[in-house]
Amino acid sequence: MVNMNMVQSVNSALDTMLERDNDMVVFGEDIGYFGGVFRTCDGLQEKHGKHRVFDAPLAEGGIAAMAFGMGINGLRPVFEIQFADYIFPAYDQIVNEIAKIRHRSGGEFTCPVTIRTPAGGGIKGGHHHSQSPEAQFTHTPGLKVVYCSTPYNAKGLLISAIESNDPIVFFEPKRCYRGPFYGDPHNVPTWKDHPEAEVPESYYKIPLEQARIAMRGDACTVIAWGAMVHVAEQAIRNSGVNCELLDLQTLVPWDRETVTESIKKTGRCVIVHEAPKTSGFGAEMVASIQERCFYHLECPIERVAGWDTPFPHTMEWDYMPSPARIAEAIHKTQEA
């Protein structure tokens, strides 16, 4: 085990898999010689060769289309979209092509593509460097959607994603690349000494479709993903309520059993995400939970989410769910 930040653990996952699978290729904008604007591919080209780790022209649609072609012809492409906000020129290729080829070809062609993309706010990136567009992909049959939150789960989940024969959209919370984010912009901790930053240098997997129980408790179930896992953790500590914190990790398909078991125990639930509330993945969770746990619920499920507006620049701390907002939602569930 080595202490790694999330940039290093993503790098380690890619490195490990490039070593194991000669058919895997990694490409994207600025990721070759330079190693990517967030440095997640640093050193990989030098180690594994130009034909396995390379720069692509600045055309997300072209990048996704090339991955589709490589994928159906036996390679295992892993491509990076530099910011999740820039994934939309590739949306048609991802949603209509990559996601659907297995089904539409009667299972004759498959496309084992992994799409890595830094997402979420907290870096003063304005609306084009801060969005968290997971719901735009969870609504697409044929895609699996993963959202990591720590150096440890980033590597384990990314390896599972790369090995998956289904296409995966893999979100990396960019605010957490170099340290967890507890909702206070003035507190900038690193991953040093964090237990979830102890990462094996070698191969390991975290199964997809499995939530992580980040904190155990019996008074309320709090569900989050990405950077919001840490914000929710802070909120729980501040609230003084004995909450169970579930880091969903895989959004599609999500871990029905862990979530159901927890809510049956607590009878209360708060769902947190930084993407806008309307049609956010929280809405899907609420609907599914009430289908499965209606008679165990003691009170309405609370949602704490980003506002239904574009992501702002200077006022981003008034946009992102704060520990205080989450703690209030937790307290509300305790009044019932």
Add this chain to the structure above:
Amino acid sequence: MAGKDATNSPIHIPSAPFRPGDTSTFEQWTAKPTDHSMPAINCSAEETAEHAAGLIRVLSDDNIASGDWNRDISAEDLRLGLEHMVRLRIFDDRMMKMQRTGKLSFYMRSLGEEAVAIAQTMALENQDWIFPSYRQPGAQFVRGRDMVSMICHCIGNEEDNVKGRQMPVHYTWKEGRFISISSPVGTQFSQAVGVGLASQYKGLDEVTISWIGDGSSSQGDYHYALNFAGVFKAPVILNTVNNQWAISSHVNIATAGKNFAIRGIPYDLPSLRVDGNDFLALYSVTKWARDRAAAGFGATHIEVLTYRAGAHSSSDDPTRYRPQDEAQCWPGGDPIERLKSHLIEIGEWSDEQHDSLEEKIDSEVMNAYKEAVKFGDLANGPYPSSDHIFTEVYETVPWHLEEQRKEMKRWRDA
């Protein structure tokens, strides 16, 4: 060198010609100001084949103006162009210093490319629309935008005209017909065709100019723009600014060809390739394209050949992927030095005048900076009210946003 030609690759992966530690040895240009005649403004696309394949220059290597493209630009206008370029360079330096002290989150300089937007905007009429990418802020100086207002946007204070919503350098200025800059690269290029067609539909004498980078030319929007402009004969001037680098991606990864200009011809667009550090040549080709568009003959495609002398942005460190002194090796030189020495050559400028111009602009920028920070900055606030998060999402604020605004205020004011 790290990463360079690391393996025998079974697929072709292009490299940058020079990497850190290398000496950049660009091929020197042989193009001369007398190489290309100026075609009639109603010429066919094919008649510009040699202009697209060659390089239009007005200033020689010694900065003497000559040739068919040498227009009669007054010394006064040339001095004004020089002043705007100096203004932009000093402004950029001040903004970078502010970025380093946290007073703004991010910045992008136009270093080495100052002539592009400044000469080209000066060649237009004031009613023409400017649809920039992020390295043409200089157009705003030409149109007379108040520098304080530009700084207020960059530092995201209460006077920011886009209300703290956009990252720095994503200027919007409707009064100057300067259309809002968007981070997703290339989108403006195809949109510009629509702006131009709307002017034409309304019967107005307006031309639209847009720019895209060599890197962004890989996007579909670049090809949509050329095709739509050709099909609809839109009154637009479409510039591909080939500055050699898109963050760390060398132009070799943007195209296997060596020339962007010639791509316009199959789309039936007259296409010109111009020395982007030659103020006079840029002015001249843009005026030609403006005249052509205004006369109803349609769009022009221009490759502006230049070099990005600075980092991509304040978040970038180009010494990691290119030789540190590569800008000094660029055959096109520096646009400010070239226009300055041309003006000195014709007896219309002097080193002393240049020094006092720099001093004047230094204090102009410093005064604007002091004025702007009175309204707050990113490090210290005050910021635009977060009520602005909820307004102008729609024409009116719908119930769910009204509810969320109240919720936000409850937390903010707690």
